[in-house]
Amino acid sequence: MLTPDSQPTDRELLDIVFLPGFSTADSITDVSGRGVGMDVVKKKIDEIRGTVDLESKRNVGTTITIKLPLTLSIIDGLLVEIKDTKYVMPLNLVDKIYAVEHEKFVKSYNNLVIIDEEQIPFYNLREEFSVSGEPLEVEQLVTVKYEDKRVGLVVDNVIGEYQAVLKPLGKLYINHDIISGATILGDGTIALVLDTNKIIHEFSFKINQL
Template sequence: MAGAPRAEAAPAKAGRPDGATATGGGLIRIAASRLDEMMDRVGELIIAEARLAEIAAGSGLPALVSVTEDIQRLATGMRDAAMSIRMTPLSSITGRFRRLVHDLAAQIGKPIDLVILGEETELDKTVVEQLAEPLMHLIRNAADHGLEEPATRLAHGKPAAGRLTLAARHSGTEVVIELSDDGRGLDAARIRAKAIEVGLLSRHAEIEQADLFRLILAPGFSTAERLTELSGRGVGMDVVRRTVTDLRGRLDLSSEPGQGTRVTLRLPLTLAIIDGLLVEVGGERFIIPLGAVEEIVELPDKAGEDRTSRLIDIRGRLVPYLFLREILATQGEPGPYQKVVVVTAGDSRLGLVVDRIIGSNQTVIKQLSALHSGLGALSGATILGDGSVALILDVTGLASPEWHPTLSEDHPKEVFA
């Protein structure tokens, strides 16, 4: 109707107690606490809907089953809408990185080019907010420690201006954020000497280069020769690692002498609700994030007897696999037809052997207690429709050779690449 008022564009009253203000153009600003409360309520709705589905399946009443299916559809739509509201593009925080690099270049006398790729990549707002400070520290670290002076770069055939690249992309159920530089790279000898000096490493210890580089994540570890406004204060990388861990993410380091350093952050898309694959292992039920599941195949008959070769041929490609009953120390007997759930974690593929596939499940993630938060195989828990608790498996942790040493002994690390 012509001239009808538009509710969404109505001006807001100043000082509204609910924290919401209309900004015009069909947009409305809502307090973050209200979004968090809505997400909590949606999570409880999903759990209640799962309970109703269990009751309906056991009742045999067609009318109840039909209503339950309608409620499931509506709850799924509510979940997707609530999650989309919470998603925020990385571009919401990248502006401050450009200002930071501009100021750093003037402060330390090094010309720096910052390239940002994938700014449109969306993450949960909580993840984006908590990532700002760690990423700013990584940029400061790369500018101060990683990039050489212009004269040194020219002498080595590099452009005078150092290059920092911040790239973000989706990878399954994760968001991968990489910060790389084209500087001098990490000095393995210097890191080793500092680790010996502070007691993190014995003088004659043998250590892989990747593990040596990870020592810079230890609390208070710093190779800076002098204290400046940017470095040498004994804090920083350990705070970055702790923040990423608290977000159920993972931090990886790689470096080549003279070529630069790459820091990779792998983070979950959301911290609230995911689609999960419900499986049974040793009579107990577990959740595998469905977004990480690539395919499900039968475990070959002889595979369970061979404890030395843990590789399965899937269409001409060898995929390493793990028996979850061994890792999780379950007590029940294995089923007669075990399945291999092939999952992806970053650029790796891994098979997880389970006894039975139960089906898909909307999973409301509940955080583990502080006592269990350090378990590399688990990322949380959820409440099933019958009221029981199922643990959520951490696919990234299970794919890590460092977490499961027998896997790295049985197979070369190239298998995971």
């Protein structure tokens, strides 16, 4: 705490904002004035090895900068599998999942399949990723949200929901926009995190759809 004789620096004064019990309110209400707020923010950010910095200039404004380690970015995902490789799709973009016979995709016209009495454009990721081997008799169609449409992405298996700790990729994937990162699964294997919006944009451009 400051004493009457202390001469704090500007930085020390700003850091007071993060102390528990500090408040600028004149009176206490049910929602403010109790000095609970920025100290909790700093504590939580410190717990994940991030930093929070405060800068303020009179008659200009205040800037709060929060920096989080990229390796600790967490997304709720859907874990899927194509042959022996696992991938993660952002769960917030997933609409529904359907089990569809492979023959139905083969007989489709212009990459359109009828699901729930609706024509849905689809992209078979096994084919788009040039995965060798015979496809399964029954594949999984994951419909995702793209702009104001539903678009299907065909995979071999859907494993389930997975909370992924997103890690950055190296230079090897610098030109692969459809992959936004990677995550290490519980068994130690690596799953690539897919950017479904960029996948659909790239593949639809190739066949002039959407």
